[in-house]
Structure formats: structure tokens, C-alpha cells
Amino acid sequence: MTLLSSLLAQTGFSDADILALLRLEDETDIAQLRQAAFEVATREVGNSVYCRGLVEISNLCVRDCLYCGIRKSNHAISRYSLDAQTVIEAATWAARTGYGSCVLQAGERQDAAFVRFIEDCVREIKQRTISETLPQGLGITLSLGEQSLETYRRWFNAGAHRYLLRIETSSPALFARIHPREQSIKSRLQALADLASVGFQVGTGVMIGLPEQTLEDLAADIRFFADRDIDMIGMGPYITATGGAMTDESMMPSHDLLQLSLKMIAVTRLVLRDVNIAATTALQTLAADGRERGIAFGANVVMPNMTPVEARANYQLYDGKVCLNESREECSGCLARRILSVGRHVGHNAWGDSKHYGRRNDARDTPKNSLQSRQR
Ligand code: 5AD
Ligand code: FES
Numbered sequence: 565m566t567l568l569s570s571l572l573a574q575t576g577f578s579d580a581d582i583l584a585l586l587r588l589e590d591e592t593d594i595a596q597l598r599q600a601a602f603e604v605a606t607r608e609v610g611n612s613v614y615c616r617g618l619v620e621i622s623n624l625c626v627r628d629c630l631y632c633g634i635r636k637s638n639h640a641i642s643r644y645s646l647d648a649q650t651v652i653e654a655a656t657w658a659a660r661t662g663y664g665s666c667v668l669q670a671g672e673r674q675d676a677a678f679v680r681f682i683e684d685c686v687r688e689i690k691q692r693t694i695s696e697t698l699p700q701g702l703g704i705t706l707s708l709g710e711q712s713l714e715t716y717r718r719w720f721n722a723g724a725h726r727y728l729l730r731i732e733t734s735s736p737a738l739f740a741r742i743h744p745r746e747q748s749i750k751s752r753l754q755a756l757a758d759l760a761s762v763g764f765q766v767g768t769g770v771m772i773g774l775p776e777q778t779l780e781d782l783a784a785d786i787r788f789f790a791d792r793d794i795d796m797i798g799m800g801p802y803i804t805a806t807g808g809a810m811t812d813e814s815m816m817p818s819h820d821l822l823q824l825s826l827k828m829i830a831v832t833r834l835v836l837r838d839v840n841i842a843a844t845t846a847l848q849t850l851a852a853d854g855r856e857r858g859i860a861f862g863a864n865v866v867m868p869n870m871t872p873v874e875a876r877a878n879y880q881l882y883d884g885k886v887c888l889n890e891s892r893e894e895c896s897g898c899l900a901r902r903i904l905s906v907g908r909h910v911g912h913n914a915w916g917d918s919k920h921y922g923r924r925n926d927a928r929d930t931p932k933n934s935l936q937s938r939q940r
Pocket of ligand 1: 631632633730732770771800801802803804805808846881882883
């Protein structure tokens with residue numbers, strides 16, 4: 565057995581192992597890494613890829629993250645908010661299409677009207693999507709930034725059961741460099757702990773290839789996911805955003821950035837094993853087949869866009885986002901073909917929950933966010 569083969573066959577990885585895998589440069593070695601990650605994914609989470617239909621509800625945002633195209637001081641975009649009927653219609657379409665889950669994402673707001681709006685949408689989506697094929701209704705994931713414990717509780721009680729909140733980078737110094745002073749990594753960490761305490765399946769992730777980020781930082785990010793017992797991972801390449809404040813800082817060259825992002829997915833799969841990992845849309849900005857390559861490197865979730873086409877141009881967190889003009893029907897068919905092209909199936913009419921969350925809870929015997937548990 566070669567050194568790499570025995571490294572890949574391990575089930576426990578030291579920081580030095582993680583770093584050694586992220587450092588692989590040789591194409592044959594990277595192909596071996598990809599194959600090992602794909603096999604672990606098949607064994608641990610199966611050969612289905614689950615679709616989470618994404619609705620970008622609003623680009624209004626109170627934050628000013630330096631990397632982001634919808635930061636509040638970008639005055640070059642038109643701000644929009646979808647109405648409840650549009651959000652609910654998109655979610656019911658997802659249920660009819662067999663997606664099993666949706667993601668409601670928006671810029672960050674904590675005002676009472678917004679909290680209430682989300683609560684109402686979640687409740688309504690749940691009620692309207694219960695069917696024979698989805699007896700618990702559509703799975704609802706929220707991606708709405710940092711909120712109070714009380715808000716998380718309200719949204720959970722309304723029926724959402726997963727929450728995505730990226731740490732962006734686990735390095736405090738790097739976090740401080742890419743955020744305005746009023747945002748702190750401490751409050752992001754608290755938010756992740758709060759979400760878990762409420763009962764959410766918690767997703768986090770990082771941007772890859774940030775200016776001044778090192779491979780050691782990325783290795784530490786993977787260790788961070790493991791130490792925090794994270795259920796779901798969504799990470800993608802950092803891509804310059806015209807409306808952001810980092811346009812003068814260099815982004816990594818596309819080929820290297822894609823390769824590094826794919827290695828991060830594969831190594832995360834090897835180390836965390838039974839979590840859900842998304843092949844994020846940003847991968848496809850770097851290469852036409854970026855998302856399917858993410859799946860080939862061990863990802864098992866995709867997020868087809870269901871936002872009305874008129875709104876999409878104003879929700880560009882980074883430049884060159886794909887699917888700006890494609891209808892939700894086109895994205896659905898396109899992603900299904902991409903999934904099949906790498907030897908996976910689409911997981912229809914199922915929540916496709918993180919296996920890790922299931923095991924974590926079997927151990928603790930905490931109820932999931934089923935209708936019964938919420939009515940207790
Ligand atoms: N490049 C890549 N990802 C970005 N995000 C925001 N701006 C960018 C960018 N310029 C990601 C952040 C955020 C998620 C919703 O989008 O990681 O958490
Ligand atoms: Fe939108 Fe392919 S997923 S066009």
C-alpha cells in the first residue's frame with residue numbers, strides 16, 4: 565500500500581493528515597482522494613443526492629460583510645422582498661416537484677416584522693405541503709443569519725428543522741479582516757450553539773481561497789466542523805463581488821481555486837463521514853461542471869434555485885453566479901442530469917436529513933422536529 569492509500573483508508577485523521585491531504589497537487593493523487601471520498605459518501609450517506617429548493621426571499625440586509633455583493637452599503641443594486649404568497653407558492657412547487665426540502669435564504673434582519681413574516685411563511689408551507697408522499701410536509705431549512713435565541717425558537721416551533729449559518733472562517737484574525745468591527749466570531753459561535761440547543765440540525769461552512777487564508781486555516785476549519793459536531797456543511801470558493809469591499813484584493817486563479825474547493829469537500833467527507841455536504845452553486849462559477857465535480861468529491865446535497873427570475877439578478881453575493889435566467893423547471897432538469905452524470909440518483913420526496921444528526925440524537929434520545937414533537 566502506498567503512503568497515500570494508507571492515509572486515505574484511515575478513519576481517524578490528525579491535523580497533520582488533514583494538511584497533507586489538502587496539500588496534494590498531483591492529478592493522480594487528487595483522483596485517488598476523490599475516489600476515496602466518493603466511496604465514503606456512498607457507504608455513509610448512500611448514493612442519493614438530495615435537492616433543497618432555494619428561495620432567495622430578500623436582499624435587504626443590515627450587515628456589511630466586506631466580501632458580499634448584497635452588503636448594506638452596496639447602493640448599486642435594487643433591494644427587493646418577495647411577498648409571502650410568492651415564497652409559499654415556490655415551496656409548494658418544490659413539494660410537487662419531489663424535492664423534499666426547501667431553503668429560505670435572505671439578507672439578515674432582526675426586526676419584528678421580518679421575524680413574524682418568516683414564522684408565518686414556515687407555518688403555512690408546512691401546512692400546505694403535508695401529503696401522502698411527504699407525511700411531515702416539506703423539510704424547511706433556514707439561512708437567515710444571526711438571530712436571538714427567541715427567534716430561533718419561534719422559527720423552529722413554526723416547523724423549520726435545519727439552519728445554515730456559515731462561520732465563514734474559523735480563524736478569529738481572518739474573520740475580523742473580512743467583517744466590519746461590529747461583527748464578531750464570538751457571537752457567530754454563540755449563534756451556532758443556540759441553534760443546536762433549540763434542536764435545529766445545524767449547518768455551517770467556510771469560504772475557500774479568501775485573501776491571506778492559509779492551508780493551515782482550512783485544515784483548522786475542518787477540525788472546527790468535527791469538534792463542534794456539525795450536521796451539515798456548505799462551503800464554496802471565495803469569488804470577488806463587485807458590490808463588495810474587497811474588489812482590490814486578489815481572488816485565487818479559477819483552476820487552483822476549484823481544485824482547492826474540491827479537495828476541501830473530499831477531506832471534509834473523509835474526516836466527518838456521515839454529515840450532509842452541499843455541492844454549492846459557486847463551484848459552477850469556476851467551471852461548467854463544478855457542481856457535479858463537487859458530488860464526485862463526496863458532496864450529497866444540491867440547492868436548485870427557485871427564486872423568481874426577475875429577482876435573481878439582485879441576489880448576487882459574488883460575481884458570475886450561474887442560473888440567473890433559467891426558470892426553476894430548467895434548473896430542476898439540468899441538476900438531475902448533472903447528478904446522474906456522476907453516478908448518483910436524485911433522492912425524491914425525502915427530507916434527506918443528515919445521518920450524523922440522526923446518530924447524534926439517537927444517542928441523546930431527543931425528538932426530531934416532527935409534527936408530534938412540536939405538539940408535545
Ligand atoms: N464569494 C463566495 N461566497 C460568498 N458568500 C457571500 N459572499 C461571497 C463571495 N463573495 C457566501 C457566504 C455566506 C453565503 C450565504 O454566501 O459564505 O455565508
Ligand atoms: Fe440552473 Fe443548470 S441548475 S440551469
